Amino acid sequence: MSSIVEAKDERLQVRLNAEAKTVLQRAANYRHKTVSQFVLTTALAEAEKVIRENEAVTMSAADWKVFYDALNNPPAPNAALRKAFAKYQKSAE
Structure with a gap:
């Protein structure tokens, strides 16, 4: 307080x-x-x-490592993500 x-x-x-x-x-x-x-x-x-x-959000040490690794080494965008991003960009104009 x-x-x-x-x-x-x-x-x-x-x-x-x-x-x-x-x-x-x-x-x-x-x-x-x-x-x-x-x-x-x-x-x-x-x-x-x-x-x-x-x-x-609390995580176990193992879950934190997976999360941290995903943040630092994200996978390349797949077709569905690229399509969703293009749709978002079009709607934001």
Whole structure:
């Protein structure tokens, strides 16, 4: 999370029961934060984790080698690729 102080003009409202609020308050107290601070920092950390899991590509060492080799030594374009590229160029004019 950014350490730069920014104006906070967005709001998120959450409805919860008393038990859930008590749990959040207890956890926030252990972190010496307000419930809002605790919920925001925890939710942002989880959001960043979910984004990384869904947007980052991970490969085994063997898969990385195949991928890297394909990038550095791509095969020559075949007839279908040349045809598709010509069609793209024509449509981009």
